[in-house]
Amino acid sequence: MTPAPGPARSHTATLTDVARLAGVSVATASKALNGRSQVRAETRQRVIEAAERLSFRPNQLARGLLAGRTGTVGLLTSDLEGRFSIPILMGAEDAFGAGEVAVFLCDARGDAIREQHHVRALLGRRVDGLIVVGSRTDPRPSLGRDLPVPVVYAYAPSDDPADLSIVPDNVDAGRIAVEHLLACGRTRIAHITGDPGYLAARDRADGARAALAGAGLDFVGEPRFAEWSEGWGRAATAMLLERHADVDAVLCGSDQIARGVVEILRERGHRVPEDVAVMGFDNWQVLTSASRPPLTSVDMNLEQVGRAAAQALFGAIDGIPRSGVETLPCRVVIRGSTAHLS
Amino acid sequence: MTPAPGPARSHTATLTDVARLAGVSVATASKALNGRSQVRAETRQRVIEAAERLSFRPNQLARGLLAGRTGTVGLLTSDLEGRFSIPILMGAEDAFGAGEVAVFLCDARGDAIREQHHVRALLGRRVDGLIVVGSRTDPRPSLGRDLPVPVVYAYAPSDDPADLSIVPDNVDAGRIAVEHLLACGRTRIAHITGDPGYLAARDRADGARAALAGAGLDFVGEPRFAEWSEGWGRAATAMLLERHADVDAVLCGSDQIARGVVEILRERGHRVPEDVAVMGFDNWQVLTSASRPPLTSVDMNLEQVGRAAAQALFGAIDGIPRSGVETLPCRVVIRGSTAHLS
DNA sequence: TAGCTTGACGAAAGCCTTTTCGGCCCGTTT
DNA sequence: AAACGGGCCGAAAAGGCTTTCGTCAAGCTA
Numbered sequence: 001m002t003p004a005p006g007p008a009r010s011h012t013a014t015l016t017d018v019a020r021l022a023g024v025s026v027a028t029a030s031k032a033l034n035g036r037s038q039v040r041a042e043t044r045q046r047v048i049e050a051a052e053r054l055s056f057r058p059n060q061l062a063r064g065l066l067a068g069r070t071g072t073v074g075l076l077t078s079d080l081e082g083r084f085s086i087p088i089l090m091g092a093e094d095a096f097g098a099g100e101v102a103v104f105l106c107d108a109r110g111d112a113i114r115e116q117h118h119v120r121a122l123l124g125r126r127v128d129g130l131i132v133v134g135s136r137t138d139p140r141p142s143l144g145r146d147l148p149v150p151v152v153y154a155y156a157p158s159d160d161p162a163d164l165s166i167v168p169d170n171v172d173a174g175r176i177a178v179e180h181l182l183a184c185g186r187t188r189i190a191h192i193t194g195d196p197g198y199l200a201a202r203d204r205a206d207g208a209r210a211a212l213a214g215a216g217l218d219f220v221g222e223p224r225f226a227e228w229s230e231g232w233g234r235a236a237t238a239m240l241l242e243r244h245a246d247v248d249a250v251l252c253g254s255d256q257i258a259r260g261v262v263e264i265l266r267e268r269g270h271r272v273p274e275d276v277a278v279m280g281f282d283n284w285q286v287l288t289s290a291s292r293p294p295l296t297s298v299d300m301n302l303e304q305v306g307r308a309a310a311q312a313l314f315g316a317i318d319g320i321p322r323s324g325v326e327t328l329p330c331r332v333v334i335r336g337s338t339a340h341l342s
Numbered sequence: 343m344t345p346a347p348g349p350a351r352s353h354t355a356t357l358t359d360v361a362r363l364a365g366v367s368v369a370t371a372s373k374a375l376n377g378r379s380q381v382r383a384e385t386r387q388r389v390i391e392a393a394e395r396l397s398f399r400p401n402q403l404a405r406g407l408l409a410g411r412t413g414t415v416g417l418l419t420s421d422l423e424g425r426f427s428i429p430i431l432m433g434a435e436d437a438f439g440a441g442e443v444a445v446f447l448c449d450a451r452g453d454a455i456r457e458q459h460h461v462r463a464l465l466g467r468r469v470d471g472l473i474v475v476g477s478r479t480d481p482r483p484s485l486g487r488d489l490p491v492p493v494v495y496a497y498a499p500s501d502d503p504a505d506l507s508i509v510p511d512n513v514d515a516g517r518i519a520v521e522h523l524l525a526c527g528r529t530r531i532a533h534i535t536g537d538p539g540y541l542a543a544r545d546r547a548d549g550a551r552a553a554l555a556g557a558g559l560d561f562v563g564e565p566r567f568a569e570w571s572e573g574w575g576r577a578a579t580a581m582l583l584e585r586h587a588d589v590d591a592v593l594c595g596s597d598q599i600a601r602g603v604v605e606i607l608r609e610r611g612h613r614v615p616e617d618v619a620v621m622g623f624d625n626w627q628v629l630t631s632a633s634r635p636p637l638t639s640v641d642m643n644l645e646q647v648g649r650a651a652a653q654a655l656f657g658a659i660d661g662i663p664r665s666g667v668e669t670l671p672c673r674v675v676i677r678g679s680t681a682h683l684s
Numbered sequence: 685t686a687g688c689t690t691g692a693c694g695a696a697a698g699c700c701t702t703t704t705c706g707g708c709c710c711g712t713t714t
Numbered sequence: 715a716a717a718c719g720g721g722c723c724g725a726a727a728a729g730g731c732t733t734t735c736g737t738c739a740a741g742c743t744a
């Protein structure tokens with residue numbers, strides 16, 4: 001690093017400048033601009049005009065230094081590229097942006113060391129709180145109990161029950177998916193899903209199976225776990241049709257899988273949804289709307305998860321902490337790939 | 343708002359605390375921790391241990407207040423959900439995160455008012471600079487010349503040539519795409535692309551046509567502009583095959599379109615890539631790798647765009663401003679959908 | 685031994701804002 | 715007329731840190 005020349009930036013206006021221009025003290029200027037009462041209307045006007053002329057913008061650093069609160073929070077994500085983090089992040093950003101809170105974004109790239117580094121950096125910047133966004137619903141290591149600011153975990157719950165975590169209810173998601181298929185008159189339902197190492201896959205399968213049991217049914221064949229890809233959806237469908245050609249619905253663990261399933265059904269001459277209904281999870285628009293027919297899918301309401309996390313963090317900052325894992329409901333978005341059995 | 347109770351947070355350690363514990367003045371403590379020279383080694387060690395014991399973390403606000411630099415930058419995006427912003431944002435976050443710079447994330451949701459609001463908020467927080475990330479390559483309104491901090495535009499260039507913008511080179515992207523197809527021995531190349539209102543669509547088409555002209559060729563039929571969807575890809579392919587059944591390559595304006603094209607070619611019995619080569623733009627993994635066969639695509643190197651923008655911002659902050667629109671090259675990622683003509 | 689340099693450390697100013705408290709001026713009350 | 719109460723404003727402290735400069739002791743030269 002060579003000593004940088006530095007731009008001859010023309011000294012951003014400070015409250016002192018405003019006060020001088022308005023011919024009052026900084027104290028009065030401050031009070032005038034912040035709507036405090038002990039200022040004559042005329043004086044206040046003069047100050048406001050001076051501030052306007054200098055395009056004065058109060059230094060939040062100084063303000064935060066004094067107030068002890070900075071009005072900033074840290075958003076710690078483990079993988080930005082993952083499509084689950086983004087909607088959550090948007091929801092949180094949305095909830096914060098409405099107020100006067102700014103968001104520090106940090107991506108740990110799934111690396112614990114880097115995460116630790118970011119936490120330290122954020123604490124140094126005196127954030128008022130932290131939201132930790134994960135990319136899968138499996139529990140993740142807690143940041144610890146002795147942080148000086150409240151923490152809320154979103155999507156990926158903390159493994160410490162003393163922490164507060166906000167996650168979508170995948171078990172219930174499985175349930176409402178099956179109930180939709182049942183409502184469509186389907187009874188011979190197969191399940192093709194993703195990596196069994198993912199809690200989301202197991203939860204959805206469990207919820208679905210429970211709902212089936214409630215109707216005195218079970219899956220056609222065993223649920224097939226493997227990977228979250230179109231390729232697996234295609235392969236699994238081929239196998240499924242060989243053994244259970246009488247299937248009238250396929251519940252897929254993700255929209256990607258569902259795309260593969262639909263494609264093979266179509267190729268083999270099975271009509272969707274007339275002969276076989278298909279639905280997925282995640283409601284990933286690019287996939288659901290381009291499918292032929294468009295895919296019915298369970299939306300995980302991720303933006304809501306983000307918003308709820310932000311609100312919970314507000315609460316915790318204001319001294320009303322919660323703890324444990326809180327779940328948020330999902331919803332079925334109906335499109336052309338499911339319909340009542342004719 | 344009721345007056346919040348506020349948590350009885352146990353007073354985060356301050357430099358004064360460290361100094362007291364180490365039995366020195368704050369001045370000495372500061373110098374010890376910052377590696378200044380005027381401290382005896384033994385004293386320094388004592389201070390460091392005290393800081394350790396109190397898990398002291400210097401307040402960056404106070405530091406920034408003094409230094410005039412905060413070590414923060416604002417990242418202003420217009421649509422977080424768009425898949426173009428994310429990689430750029432990651433690249434920028436990456437470049438910053440390496441240093442000691444933290445990133446404020448703001449999403450304007452494509453709304454100019456909200457954007458203005460965010461800019462004001464960021465300036466109030468005394469960011470050292472701003473990166474404005476767009477979601478399409480068409481020029482966007484400048485934030486103006488009179489901001490107190492440097493600004494770099496990424497992906498979407500500013501309409502003011504005095505600003506610095508970093509964008510992928512879409513014209514060149516069209517060129518290298520065609521050159522790849524030519525290298526595969528293809529000569530009857532059609533172009534199916536997206537919304538003609540997008541500069542990216544026109545640039546790519548122009549670049550591609552220029553490359554063809556260089557080889558004494560032109561597109562088979564006129565380039566077909568419409569929308570960025572699989573559905574359009576399918577429809578356009580049907581029309582194309584009716585009129586130009588002898589086509590041996592289809593250059594698609596996006597991977598989504600390419601997916602549709604491949605699907606219809608496959609349905610109609612045209613082998614990909616043996617009979618017809620297909621390639622897309624954007625290199626969107628979910629689409630390219632799930633296609634049958636996997637799609638060759640032009641990667642826009644968006645992470646690099648983000649990184650370059652961050653580095654340019656560093657430069658500008660250090661007083662070395664640049665201006666104008668700078669383009670970054672793209673690259674062809676070869677997969678199964680293109681191959682040498684047998 | 686007086687005077688010097690050098691090294692180590694502390695006092696204090698400064699960054700920018702908010703807030704408390706005291707002062708001043710005027711109009712009211714007894 | 716004296717005391718009093720309000721309304722309006724300014725001085726000053728606080729918040730945590732860095733930096734400059736002054737102080738002081740030790741070690742050195744003359």
